[in-house]
Amino acid sequence: MSLAVQIRQHGGPEELQIVDVTVGDPGPGQIRIRHHAIGLNFIDVYHRTGLYPLTMPATIGMEAAGVVEAVGEGVTHLKVGDRAAYASQPPGSYCEVRVMPAQCVCKLPDAISFETGAAMMLKGLTAQYLLKKTLPVEGLQSGDPVLFHAAAGGVGLIACQWARALGLQLIATAGTDAKCQLVLANGAAHAINYQNEDFAARVKEITGGKGVKVVYDSVGKDTWDKSLECLRPFGLMASFGNASGPVPPFAPGSLGAKGSLYVTRQTLFTHIATRESTQAMADELFAVVASGQVKIHIDQRYPLAEVQQAHRDLEARKTTGSTILTL
Numbered sequence: 001m002s003l004a005v006q007i008r009q010h011g012g013p014e015e016l017q018i019v020d021v022t023v024g025d026p027g028p029g030q031i032r033i034r035h036h037a038i039g040l041n042f043i044d045v046y047h048r049t050g051l052y053p054l055t056m057p058a059t060i061g062m063e064a065a066g067v068v069e070a071v072g073e074g075v076t077h078l079k080v081g082d083r084a085a086y087a088s089q090p091p092g093s094y095c096e097v098r099v100m101p102a103q104c105v106c107k108l109p110d111a112i113s114f115e116t117g118a119a120m121m122l123k124g125l126t127a128q129y130l131l132k133k134t135l136p137v138e139g140l141q142s143g144d145p146v147l148f149h150a151a152a153g154g155v156g157l158i159a160c161q162w163a164r165a166l167g168l169q170l171i172a173t174a175g176t177d178a179k180c181q182l183v184l185a186n187g188a189a190h191a192i193n194y195q196n197e198d199f200a201a202r203v204k205e206i207t208g209g210k211g212v213k214v215v216y217d218s219v220g221k222d223t224w225d226k227s228l229e230c231l232r233p234f235g236l237m238a239s240f241g242n243a244s245g246p247v248p249p250f251a252p253g254s255l256g257a258k259g260s261l262y263v264t265r266q267t268l269f270t271h272i273a274t275r276e277s278t279q280a281m282a283d284e285l286f287a288v289v290a291s292g293q294v295k296i297h298i299d300q301r302y303p304l305a306e307v308q309q310a311h312r313d314l315e316a317r318k319t320t321g322s323t324i325l326t327l
């Protein structure tokens with residue numbers, strides 16, 4: 001048996017209920033893992049509200065770290081007793097124990113704690129593919145300016161530090177002055193409070209009128225139009241989230257008028273579709289964390305039983321860095 005957080009219908013945080021579930025043995029290609037810590041992510045909110053619909057009842061959650069308890073047929077990269085961490089489909093990490101596909105589960109290096117593992121896999125692998133694989137046609141060179149929205153959040157704070165390690169000039173946006181101070185302390189070259197400043201005008205000013213090569217935008221509806229104004233010709237609009245709501249339909253012709261811009265909508269789950277790609281990305285993440293170039297900030301911890309409050313705080317923009325649910 002395991003405690004798990006289930007929803008019976010899409011809705012508000014009150015739909016998150018703790019239940020007892022039976023956990024079986026892993027089938028071919030699966031493992032059973034006992035969690036030590038669980039990562040909270042904004043995608044959990046989309047799953048809860050139904051922006052990304054799920055079949056009911058559903059246990060949500062996409063990220064955790066723990067110990068492998070049992071291994072199914074055909075799994076060769078993990079064994080019983082291994083410390084492990086993952087960002088993975090299908091949802092279901094808000095629980096003590098689960099059976100899940102082994103493909104996206106990685107051995108956790110001894111130097112990385114369970115809490116850090118749970119706080120960094122989904123967010124860190126996302127920062128990896130954004131900064132290393134989601135590039136403009138000309139690529140990114142040291143010194144290039146990029147704009148990263150919601151930079152004080154879970155993905156954002158990792159991206160700020162990783163961008164500094166890559167030599168990029170990351171221009172960060174965040175919703176309060178305190179969050180702006182936080183991103184500057186974590187590698188952002190500039191910070192803009194987009195609640196009270198025109199971020200497009202500031203980006204033009206910072207870049208001497210040229211604009212940035214890439215905008216990394218997870219805010220969606222509220223930032224879309226102005227983000228396009230921040231790009232230089234042939235720049236890349238990399239949309240990867242909808243914290244303020246989905247991006248509304250737009251006319252492709254407007255991209256030509258703004259300078260032959262490129263637009264992409266990325267998701268981590270395409271990047272970690274194979275065991276090999278997952279491990280290669282995770283190895284880069286583990287290396288940059290082990291080197292100290294990227295520190296994982298766990299700024300909030302909630303017992304699993306307080307998951308409703310964790311969701312309220314995340315949606316109310318009260319959190320910074322990573323948040324974990326403890327067991």
Ligand SMILES: NC(=O)c1ccc[n+]([C@@H]2O[C@H](COP(=O)([O-])OP(=O)(O)OC[C@H]3O[C@@H](n4cnc5c(N)ncnc54)[C@H](OP(=O)(O)O)[C@@H]3O)[C@@H](O)[C@H]2O)c1
Pocket residue numbers: 040041042043122123126150151152153154155156173174175176179218219222240241242243244245266267268269314315316317318319320321
């Ligand atoms: N596509 C992918 O592969 C992928 C993977 C991971 C995450 N994501 C996306 O990346 C974003 C960051 O994820 P995260 O888990 O690290 O969350 P997070 O950044 O810790 O939290 C979301 C942040 O978005 C900002 N925000 C702006 N408008 C908002 C609004 N109307 N309501 C709520 N928040 C708003 C807030 O920061 P400010 O107060 O500073 O504005 C808030 O703290 C999310 O949109 C998530 O869906 C996408």
